Amino acid sequence: MKCKTDKKNLTGMRKGSSFLFTGCIYTARDQAHKKLVRLIRKNQKLPLSLKGQIIYYCGPTAAPNGRIIGSCGPTTSCRMDSFLEPLLKKGLLGMIGKGPRSRNAREMIKKYKGVYFLAPSGCGALLAKRVVSRKLVAFPGLGPEAIYKLEVADFPLIVAIDSCGHSIYPDI
Amino acid sequence: MKYSCIKKEVEKAVAQANFCLRPDVKKALKKAYASEKVLKAKTALGWILDNAGIAEKESIALCQDTGLPVVFIEAGKKMRISGGLIAAVEKGIEAGYRKNSLRPSIVDPLDRCRPSYKGMAYHIDFFSAGRKLKITILPKGFGSENKSRLKMFNPTAEPEEIENFITEAVKEAGAQSCPPFVIGVGVGGTCDSALMEAKRALLIRIDKPNPDRKLDRMEKRIFKKVNSLGIGPMGLGGKCTALAVRIRKIPTHIAGLPVGVNISCHALRSSVVELE
Structure with a gap:
């Protein structure tokens, strides 16, 4: 960890x-x-402002007694590729997940000056210790797939695709 | 054998599988960490080992994907159970997941709403002798399950073709499926049973060589090929893309040669309940 x-x-x-x-x-x-992309297509208000924000591709386990959150590692990012552009258009800055992305997703990241990070995959217990607070923001009916706002501290990340569209992985 | 006893033991096994990395897997990870030269890959292996330590010590699931619980039941012919066996296992799994705040990840395949704990995959064998009951729980994460492969080879296929197919499956799984992997392979049977054997292969300890010498040599050749792909932990390079390859074979038809590949991420979790 350099910085x-x-x-x-x-x-x-x-x-x-x-x-x-x-x-x-x-x-x-x-x-x-x-759901987010459906709301955007219908020109409806989003439950959160995406401007300058970071989305973490994660469906955590529930918080055991006395804890802030359960295991919370990243899920496979490329499943979210087809939803990426509308969110970037709304000002989304960064995404955290695991694994490579499609060529189109990489080009979108370049076009909208976004950035894509990796979090340690399969290390949900380690990452749970770096979450300081958690708040439900939207879609409680989705259970673990609901949107939560997390405050994190010293959360280990690696830049996988930078804002110039350069990737550490080949496109898929 | 009592319903309540089975339920309680299964409940414990669910926690064991989700919180404690299998000792043989941990051993392989430590070995990989010690010999890895690529700094980023070594860092990733360090995270994986730290994660296992935290999960076990603090009872936090190893991975948020607590999997689809695949359950293998081997029941002795003479075994008698008061109450239903399946009901006891089902309740035990549900209680284990619920009480330990493990993520419900099971949904209707088309509705996709309200994830629950109901709908485990069962595989039941009733042909072992005696009164013993063995229940194995494999919470299977889907990042790796999604990369399962099946190929119906010609019966004249050379081992090299099979080995290349498996290597290609690992290449496709890549960084998405949380390497380093354990690669389960099933050879023979029918299309469905080849994949089933591949899944069962993930239950074999990875710190001992395959007693079948031919399969052992095949596993070693695939291991070498896969680890020269340069994918490495988290896809960050290095020589550790797989921790092990495990092959099971079953008889097949003269006209075919089914090969199933079932990959597990580094968080290979399984636990066993044995009752007399």
Whole structure:
């Protein structure tokens, strides 16, 4: 881990940089993406403002007694590729997940000056310890797939696709 | 054998599987960590090992994907159970998931709403002798399950073709399925049983060589090929893409050669309940 950072300097980071992030992120995975994009298509108000925000592709386990959150590692990012552009258009800044993405997703990240990070995959217990607070934001009916606002501290991330569209992985 | 006793033991096994990484898997990860030279890959392996430590010590699930519980039941012919066996296992699994705040991940395949704990995959064998009951629980994560492969080879296919098919399946799984993997392979049977054997292969300890020498050599060749792909932990490179390859074979038809591949992520979780 070379440095600690918050949101301000994320888009300037180059692929392969690893760092510890402190700040706020929103969980959203498959079904939440489907709902968000449906709302956008219908020109309806979103339950959160995406401008300058980071979405974490994650469906955590519930919080056991006395804890803030349960296991909370990343899920496979490329399943969210087809929903990416409308969210970037709404000002989404970053995404956290695992694995490579499609060529189209990478080009969208470049076009909208976004950035895509990896979190340690299959390390949900380790990441749970880096979550400081959790708040339900939208779609409670989705259970673990609901949108939660998480405050995280020293959350380990690696830049997988930078804002210039350079990726550590080949496209899929 | 009592319903309540089976339920209680299954409940314990659910927690065991989700909180405690299998000792043989942990051993393989430690070995991989010690020998990894690529710094990023070594860091990732370090995270994986730290994660296992935290999960076990603090009873936090190893992975938020607490899987679809695949249950293998081997029941002795002479075994007698008061109350239903399936009901006891089902209730035990549900209680284990619920009480330990493990993620409900099971939905109707088309509605996709309201994830629950109901709808485990069962495989029941009633042909073992005696009074013993063995229940194995494999919470199978879907990041790796989604990369399962089946190919119906010609019966004249060379082992090399099979080995290349398996290597290609691993390549396709790549960073999405949380490497380093354990690769389960099923050879023979029918299309469905080949995949079933592949899944059962994930239950075999990975710290001992395959007693079948031919399969052992095949496993070693695939292991070598897969680990030269350069995918590595989290897809960050290095030489550890697989922790092990396990093959099971069953007789098949003269006209065919089914090969199933079932990949597990590094959080390979399974636990066993044995009752007399």
